[in-house]
Amino acid sequence: MTGNRQTSWAFADAYVAEDEALRWARDRARDAGLRSVSPSTGAALRLLAATVDAKSVAEIGTGTGVSGIHLLHGMRPDGVLTTVDPEPEHQQFARQAFRACGFASNRARFIPGRALDVLPRLADAGYDLVFCDGDRLEVMDYLAESLRLLRQGGLVVFEGVFANGRTIDSGPQPTEVIRVRELLRAVRESQELVPSLLPVGDGLLCAVKR
Numbered sequence: 001m002t003g004n005r006q007t008s009w010a011f012a013d014a015y016v017a018e019d020e021a022l023r024w025a026r027d028r029a030r031d032a033g034l035r036s037v038s039p040s041t042g043a044a045l046r047l048l049a050a051t052v053d054a055k056s057v058a059e060i061g062t063g064t065g066v067s068g069i070h071l072l073h074g075m076r077p078d079g080v081l082t083t084v085d086p087e088p089e090h091q092q093f094a095r096q097a098f099r100a101c102g103f104a105s106n107r108a109r110f111i112p113g114r115a116l117d118v119l120p121r122l123a124d125a126g127y128d129l130v131f132c133d134g135d136r137l138e139v140m141d142y143l144a145e146s147l148r149l150l151r152q153g154g155l156v157v158f159e160g161v162f163a164n165g166r167t168i169d170s171g172p173q174p175t176e177v178i179r180v181r182e183l184l185r186a187v188r189e190s191q192e193l194v195p196s197l198l199p200v201g202d203g204l205l206c207a208v209k210r
Contacts, residue, residue, distance in 0.1 A: 001013060009040070012040040012082065012200065013039040013040045013102075014039070015039075015040070015043065015197070016040075016042075016043040016046075018039055018042070019071065019101070019118075020100070021097050021100035021101040022042075022066060022069055022070075022101075024096075024097060024100065025064045025065045025066045025069065025093065025097040026064075026066055028064040028093045028097075029063055029064040029066060029093075030092075031062065031088065032084075033038075034063050034064065034075070034090070035160075036038070036063055036064065036066040036067070037066055037067045037070070037133070037159055037201055038200065038201035038202070040094070040160060040200040040201055041067075041200050041201030041202075041204055042066060042069075042070035042090060043070065043200075044060065044198060044200050044204055045067060045070045045074065045131065045157065045187070046070040046071070046073050046074035047073050047074060047129075048129065048157060048206065049070075049071050049074030049075045049076065049079075049129055050074040050075075051072075051155075052128045052129055052153070052154060052155055053076060053128070054071075054074065054075045054079055054128040054129045055075065055076050055078065055079045055080070055128060056062050056075065056079065056080055056082070056126060056128055057075060057079065057080075057081050057082070057127060057128060057129045057130070057131065058073050058080060058082045058083075058084070058119075058122060058127045058129075058130045058131070058146075058149055059071065059082065059083040059084065059130075059131045059133070059185055060084055060096050060115045060119070060131065060132045060133060060134040060142055061085060061109070061115075061132070061133035061134040062083040062084065062085035062090055062095055063085065063090055063133070064090055064092045064093040064097065065093060065094030065095075065096075065097035065098055065132060066097075067131060067159070068081055068083055068094055068098065068108065069098065069101055071129070071131060072098065072101070072103055072107060072108070073101075080106070080107060080108065080109060081108045081109070082105065082108075082109045082111065082122065082127075083108060083109070083110055083111070084112075084113060084115050084118045084119070085110075085112060086110045086112065086113060086114050086115075087112075088112040091110045091112060093177060094108075094110070095108075095110065096124055105209045115134050115135070115138065115142065116138060116145075119142075119145040119149070120129060122149055123133070123149070123153075124148055124149065125148075125149070125150065125151045126149060126151070127149045127150055127151065127154060128150075128151060128154050128155070129150075129154060129155045129156075129157065130142075130145075130146040130149055130150060130154070130155070130156045130157070131157045131159070132146065132156070132157065132158045132159065133159040133160065135176075136160070136163070136176035136177070136179055136180055137175060137176050137179055137180045138179075139158060139179050139180060139182075139183045139184065140179060140182055140183060142158070143156065143158075143183060143186060143187065147192060147193075147209065149182045150209045151164070151209070152210065153198070153208065153209065153210075154208070154209050155202055155206060155208055156193070156206070156207050156209065157204060157205065157207075158183065158204070158205040159201065159202065159203075159204055160180075160201075160203060161180050161183070161184060161197070161202070161203040161204070162202045162203030163176070163177050163180055163202070164202060167180055167184070167203070183205070184205065185195070187205060187207050191210075192209060192210055193207035193208065193209060193210065194207060194208040195207040196208065
């Protein structure tokens, strides 16, 4: 990557300022050894949620609440974020972060558990946006569930699809990268979706359900 491009990416990350609650959530993620979305990715999530005037969003991978804060900021004031994570202790950090941002407790529904156990229990066509930041080995299953969960005109968003550059690396890759490649191909070729790949953070794959 050229120096100019690196500088541009750094500028994009700094363009939308993050408040103290977001920085606290990032610190908790770092302490727990978790990867949180970049500031530019968070800003994109905020924009996408606002673009669809999201009232109901499903999130796969709560972490410590960084992405959830951005999504809630972009959603309607009466919107509800349903967020799923297998680690309840991480969700406790997210609760604290959401509260510190001033979001009422009824703005978020926390469901502990494995995503593929929880998602089938959520309502068909009940969501404006589904954000997927979970196990890369399960991304094709997340896509299938997202298509069921989304209303017409809703958005599905996958984070981390560059896989730190491994997605386009020609050398042998682990199964999780192969799954991401399958996801990219499936979304691009789907007749149900209008896709775009945004070069923010570690890659943000977005698609609108027709």
